[in-house]
Amino acid sequence: MSYQALYRAWRPQKFDDLVGQELVTKTLKNALITKQTSHAYLFTGPRGTGKTSAAKIFAKAINCHFQDNGEPCNECETCTSITAGRQNDVIEIDAASNNGVEEIRDIRDKVKYAPTECDYKIYIIDEVHMLSTGAFNALLKTLEEPPGNVVFILATTEPHKIPATIISRTQRFDFRRIQPAVILRRMEYIVKEKQLKYDPAALKLIAQAAEGGMRDALSILDQVMSFGNDEITLENALMVTGSVQNDELLKYLQQVTKKDTAQALETLHQILDDGKDAARFVEDLISFCRDLLLYQQMPEQIEKDELDVVNDDFRNFAQEIKPEKIYQMIDLLNEQQENMRFTAHASIYLEVLTVKLSSSQPATTAPNATAVPAPENLEPKYTVKFEDLTRQIKQLQQQVEQLQQAQSLGQTTNADQQPPQQAQAKHSQNRRGSSSTKIDLQQVYGVLGEATRDSLNEIKDVWNDLLNMLTVAQRAVMHVSSPVAASYDGVIVTFQFDFLCQRAQNDQQLEDTLENGLDRLIGRVPRLIFMPQEQWPQIRQDYLNGQKVGKKGIPDPVGKENGQAKKGSTPKKSKADPVVDEALKLFGNEIVDIKND
Known part of the structure; x- marks a missing residue:
């Protein structure tokens, strides 16, 4: 008899042999024991985790008349014929090569015929996601209501490619990746049954390289046995898998951490000269960094789960290296791994990676991380000094504004200058508490002088x-804004938060977009004035107080700022009750009383 591959010779023949999938096997066995089997199943999961094997075991168990606790006997004619693949009532189809509508129509036509030898006719469709859309539609009705003696078992590695209408008509079982420790125990059992000598470290390496697939592990084991003439050694396993020993990985990482670039490059070249795979080397480095990071958090669990990784050198290095450095190394490794996917010169990328790892610095270190709260303890001290400095600056600005105002009014009496100075002082005091937001009162008063209720309503109607x-x-900046006053040529917009107001004032692109939008919506481009919401009531009140001053014959600073009162001119007397007129123009008839906010 010719040689048979390990994964075929040691294919599970009963549910207990299907290691690593206890949830699936227990559910299927209980369904067989209680005779509550379904007409359609969907087995999903990574390659080599036992999907097809579970389907064949289920086909034997449901047709076996001598099943024991849900397990097939594997001795009767039905079981042996299914195992040998000569049972006509168990049809296995590869959907990758039979994905057309005609093949599925053939199944639909034959499914109505009763099984010839078994109790149930079983259709096992492997890689079912490869079926075309027409084939899925042809299978849909049959899968929903097949004859009572027919069972469909669909297997796939990519369930997201299967239509939801198919998935909803099946019982879905998700096969998980098999843990390295479970794969190791299975391989130890197989080599002991074959009476072969082996190095435990070699089997551990193979279990890690299999990445959760039992079939991949047995295939690698088969290669190692062939390479070493049935001698399973660590050196042979390293040669076959292209992996790098943990000692070499640790040596390389220690060198780049100490910024010994020359030695790290020499180690890298030695690894590549030994025939190691470049992509596998990066993958091993990422896995090793992951072990370092997790070991710092839960050392007992890593020593229990990982296979031949933790030793004294590993422990010492894990205590020396900071987590921030490991984060940065993993990021660089992932970036370079992505770049290496489409290149024929992987060694160049590894050399660049080595230089980057040697020259990189962690963004933060543990001591700085613990010192973060320190500024909060110092905050009151520096806040007081900053406020004193700000107050002095504002006082100087106030004096400059008063001098400029006195000069523009043209040597008027002290009594005439006092009310405007008081108003400016109020504005300065108000602005002092509003951080660094700049407000041009001349523009604000210009809009208020011509503001109307109709203009404001027009802006509010198109604001959303x-x-x-x-x-x-x-929109994130403007969502807390609202128009509060408007004239034909200007709009005052307030913000609930001061920092968003500042951002809007400094964003020319935002202002251009708003002006273009207003041009499209209302047919003109009014000037936009932004201010914090908390300052609006005081500015509005100061404006109204200025109107009262103008009524008493004192030069109106608003009129001056609007260009209405010029040097040497005599202010005109206001008409009856101008304050009420202005209030009605600004705020409508419902404003009957003015209160200080």
Whole structure:
């Protein structure tokens, strides 16, 4: 008899042999024991985790008349014929090569015929996600209501490619990746049964390289046995898998951590000269860094789960290296691994990677991380000094404003200058508490002098439409804003938060977008004035107080700022009750009383 591959010779023949999938096997066995089997199953999971094997074991168990606790006997004619693949009532189809509508229609036509020897006719469709859309549609009705003696078992590695209408008509079982320790125990059992000598470290390496697939592990084991003439050694396993020993990985990482670039490059070249796979080397480095990081958090668990990784050198290095450095190394490894996918010169990328790892610095270190709260303890001390400095600056600005105002009014009496100075002082005091937001009172008073209720209503009606024209980032700035006063040529917009107001004032692109939107919505481009919401009541009140001053014959600073009162001119007397007129123009008839906010 010719040689048979290990994964075929040692294919599980009963549910207990299907290691690593206890949840699936227990559910299927209980369904067989209680005779509550379904008409369609969907087995999903990574390659080599036992999906097809479970389907064949289920086919034997459901047709075996001598099953024991849900397990097939594997001795009767039905079981042996299914195992040998000569049972006509168990049909295995590869959907990758039979994915057309005609093949599925053939199944649909034959499914109505009763089984010839077994109790149930079993259709095992492997890689079912490869079926075409037409084939899925042809299978749909049959899968939903097949004859009572037919069972469909669909297997796939990519369940997301299967239509939801198919998945909803099946019982889905997800096969998980098999743990390296479970794969190791299975391989030890096989080599002991074959009476072969082996190095435990070699089997551990193979279990790690299999990445959760039992079939991959047995295939690698088969290669190692062939390479070493049935001698399973660590050296042979390293040669076959292209992996790098943990000692070499540790040596390389210690060199790049100590910034010994020359030695690290020499170690890298030695690894590549030994025939190690470049992609596998990066993968091993990522896995090793992951072990270091997790060992710092839960050493007992890593020593229990990982196979031949933790030793004294590993422990010492894990205590020396900082987590921030490991984070940075993993990021660089992932980036370079992605770059290496499409290159024929992997060694160049590894050399660049070595230089980067040697020269990189962690963004933060543990001592700095613990010192973060320190600024909070110092905050009151520096806050007081900053406020004193700010107050002095504001006082100087106030004096400069008073001198400029006195000069523009043209040598008027001290009594005439006092009310405007008091008003400016109020504005300065108000602005002092508003951080660094700049407000041009001349523009604000210009809008208020011509503001009307109709103009404000016009802006409010289109405000939501205007915000919808902005980008997501611009809407994030403007979503807490609202227009509070408007004239034909200007709009005052307040913000709930001061920092968003400052950002809007400094964003010329945002202002251009708003002006373009207003041009499209209302047919003109009014000037936009941004201010914090908390300052609006005081500025509005100061403006109204200035109107009262103008009524008493004192030069109106608003009129001056609007260009209405010039040097040497005599202010005109206001008409009856101008304050009420202005209030009605600004705020409508419902404003009957003015209160200081």
